[in-house]
Amino acid sequence: MSENKTFIQSICTIQNSEIILDGETIFKMEPTSFSDFSKKAYQDFEVNYPKFFKMDSLSKLAFLGAELLLKNEIDDLKENNIALIFSNNSSSLDTDIKYQKSISDAENYFPSPAVFVYTLPNICLGEISIRHQLKSENSFFIFEDFNPAFMMKYASVLIDSKKADKVLCGWVEYLDEKYKVFLYLVGREGIIEHKIETLITEFNKQLWKH
Amino acid sequence: MEALKQELKEKIIDVLNLEDINLEDIKDNDPLFGDGLGLDSIDALELIVMLDKDYGIKLVDPKEGKTIFQSIETMAAYIKENRAK
Amino acid sequence: MVREVYITETNCITPIGFDVAANIKNILGSVSGIQLHNNLELMKTPYYASMLNNDEIKVAFAKISSIKNYTRLEKMMILALNPIVKKAKLDKRTGFILSTTKGNITALENPTSANFQKAHLSQLAKNVADFFGFKTEPIVVSNACVSGILAVSVAKRLIQSEMFENVFIVAGDEVSEFVLSGFNSFQAMSDCPCKPYSKNRNGVTLGEATAAVLVSSDKENAKIKIIGDGSINDANHISGPSRTGEGLFRSIESALTEANINSNQIDYISAHGTATPFNDEMEAITFNRLGLENVPVNSLKGFYGHTLGASGLLETVIGIQSVIENKLFVSLGFDEIGVSEPITIIENNSDKEINYFLKTASGFGGCNTAVLFEKVN
Secondary structure (H helix, E strand, C coil): CCCCCCEEEEEEEEECCEEEECCEEEEECCCCCHHHHHHHHHHHCCCCCHHHHHCCHHHHHHHHHHHHHHCCCCCCCCCCCEEEEEEECCCCHHHHHHHHHHHHCHHHCCCCHHHHCCCCCCHHHHHHHHHHCCCCEEEEEECCCCCHHHHHHHHHHHHHCCCCCEEEEEEEEEECCEEEEEEEEEECCCCEECCHHHHHHHHHHHHCCC | CHHHHHHHHHHHHHHCCCCCCCHHHCCCCCCCECCCCCECHHHHHHHHHHHHHHHCCCCCCHHHHHHHCCCHHHHHHHHHHHCCC | CCCCEEEEEEEEEECCECCHHHHHHHHHCCCCCEEEECCCCCCCCCEEEECCCHHHHHHHHHCCCCCCCCCHHHHHHHHHHHHHHCCCCCCCCEEEEEECCCCCHHHHHCCCHHHHHHCCHHHHHHHHHHHHCCCCCCEEECECECHHHHHHHHHHHHHHCCCCCEEEEEEEECCCHHHHHHHHHCCCECCCCCCCCECCCCCECEECEEEEEEEECCCCCCCEEEEEEECECCCCCCCCCCCCCHHHHHHHHHHHHHHCCCHHHCCEEECCCCCCHHHHHHHHHHHHHCCCCCCEEECCHHHHCECHHHHHHHHHHHHHHHHHHCEECCCCCCCCECCCCCCEECCCCEECCCCEEEEEEEECCCEEEEEEEEECC
């Protein structure tokens, strides 16, 4: 297995109605509902992708993070081999609860297919793949907390084995209006070395400010 | 039937999360699927649930949906004919 | 030099057997786990499904533990893992992967805060891991219906990256009201036992099961070698497969390239074959694109139903027996071919020398996984 180094090329965090890219606040609002925040961010980014509004909260969250990190990465004229390796603690529970409500009352029993389809955490990877036409390695993992040891090893092995040129990976957690995104792009070039210690430092630095 | 058509347009925007679409954008005879509003297979399934939930119509054969959901006009005509609520 | 990785232990808990041998015996006798059920708590009308018997689970579990408060799914998973973990020494070089789509989702039926915690997949993994005393952080793979076989790929990659020497995997899902109603809302449920690849197929039959394997860098006692993998997204639609099977095509190609073999060397394919009109058609197109139309293919969904997060691993466990015993198992439920491109469905149990075996799966979200295996001599 090749021992070539990999680097963290870009980091995006989303928390408390604020989106930060590489240390710079890209979008911020006074704390508001996620629905309101995500809609305003979407409009601010001038995305023009109506399917956004069909997505559940987890997918909208993942979508916004990926939108910023992939903005300057996607070359429309060639295949972009950027793997998507995401993780969280709650899986799709926020939407699962919503779906469960649609089947809990025997008198008002109307299971919704549009809600059911989002009761899997990997759907957000599908949404990002479709948006950016990424026919690449995709996997979704569940941990109690962000697991830098695992993420570092897995992203590295994908690049070392040439299954991916770059990896967009990290933590996308959403449950009942509480959300945390720590997404980053890993590649063969860059300045910040892709190591477990670096990931821990960056995660703590970015997400525990408030 | 005008009121029903208006009601359907409002419901479709709400139920299918068509955030960027306004009522005036939906013409009575425009195709809802394919090129028109660009609805897809999941939207079709949601409309089948809506027929049951709001109008008491249970589609025996889901394939019927193709003709019923062609446009607001065809939807309104079908609902007027078959509604139980 | 890339490490070689093997599967050295397998087990499964299904409606047709609580060990691998019992399952193979029933498969050879064309005994399916699919039956008509009438359980109003799960669905208002009768439905076909392949379901485990609650009493059998309780009796089997009581033999290994007297603790009562594990959930039904946890008992199923512990039962699958027990015979293969109890022989092992668990240390920091041993990983633990749990594959599931919905885990203890039935806990949401009674919304208390304790049940809410129970519904968390990390809690499920912790409960199962603690039963055996695993020393490393559990890794949960939750990636729709490819989870079970994706877990094998993840284990192999982690061993090759030298994060672990051994990885135990357990995969499982239950047939619940949650999932039955969801597939029903998609008009995706068959009104008879599912018929993969058949002209009159009209949807899935759900099933529940657990399966467990040990993935290891140790060749001794190896049952099979893992030689290539790929998990590529279609980038087409979140609930329907790409019509050209783009993601599955690239996943198989990625596995072939890594294994350094040609598609004409594959002896047997255990495909996904859920019996929905779209899935089976997509697979037929994909296999044709790769020149695999003459390779014997089966779907095991006719025996087990679609076991969701368990399916990829359970079907791999059975596929490994095919390789070891040089036997092709019938694609139960198939009658008349109903896909637009020719493929070779296994219509009867038969003998065949199998050296290279391909397992494929596809799932909601446009995901696909392909893993190539090689016989160990």
